[in-house]
Amino acid sequence: MAGTSSGIVAALTAAALGAVGFLAYQAQTHVPPGLGRPGPGASASASAAARERHGPGAAPGGTGTGDRVVYSLDDDRVWLVRRGDLVQRSFRVTPGTVDPPPGVYWVTSRSSAVIGTDGVPVEHVVRFTSVGGVVIGFSAATASRRAAGSAVRTGGIRETRADGDAMWAFATAGMRVVVIR
Template identity: 65%
Template sequence: MAGTSSGIVAGLTAVALGAVGFLAFQAQATVPASLGGRAGASASPSTTATGTPGSDPGSTALPGGSGTGERVVYSLGANRVWLVDRRNQLERTFKVAPGTVDPLPGMYWVTSRSSAITGTDGVPIEHVVRFTEVDGLAVGFSAAVSSPVRPAGDPNVRTGGIRETRVDGEAMWDFATIGVRVMVIR
């Protein structure tokens, strides 16, 4: 009986490892070649129709080299977000105000969400969509409940909150559910 149990466990383990390997292969196969590094790794800026991302902060065109399929694209240089659907069609773009701590360029996924909390700067925020951490500080998109897009409070306070208007925050909340990809570009 003990031999049968260990055989079953070994078989289930092999099946589980095979499934994990297959899912890892699928995930890697969907990563554009220019983004093949690990999440959070530095990536060289990709070019767009208007040059490098952020070279024309007034441009609302979706930057080239920002991946394909459903994703949130966040440009550090342009302080702009693009919400792109599964058909690679732009749903919305808007300006944001970065926190005092930026994520590194790379590929991330939405890992958690909160409908309403208080930000690290003491400001009540809503529609919080988190996608990474930097030195233990959560980084994500949020909207201040009672103030404009610019972060309030002490600029010396470390915050990973990328602030958007309440209307844009609601659009982000509806779009960026757990597991949606977030591409951070320069």
């Protein structure tokens, strides 16, 4: 009987992951013009100027509508944005050594607690892409950071524990993540 239960759980988990993956793919193929990866004529300075004009409490322009996480590579800042461009929270982050390219992504998986690639225990891990085999996501360290070797490539975008709590509550599976310069 225990083997049957674990088989059912495994099948349901696989079906759920498949459905989320399919929906993410379907959403990616229906991204409105201007929300995809920036073209050759895109201006990073326009986005930076909008952030300077509106400050960290305002959602950067050109990041779409609806609920979304916006992550600025240049500013090392995250905005948790609700419908109507209402910023629920904005905070600074410390990026890993590998950055995701600017573009639109979706939260693909989450873990309540793991050990980061740098050996640091982290919580509230919210993953949204990978680059060259390095998984990229937001997380909060639960212990002081150990120095990682120079050869260690990390994709953890570190937040404070309070900001990690807010990200965890906000960014559920399938949530849009918009990465900008």
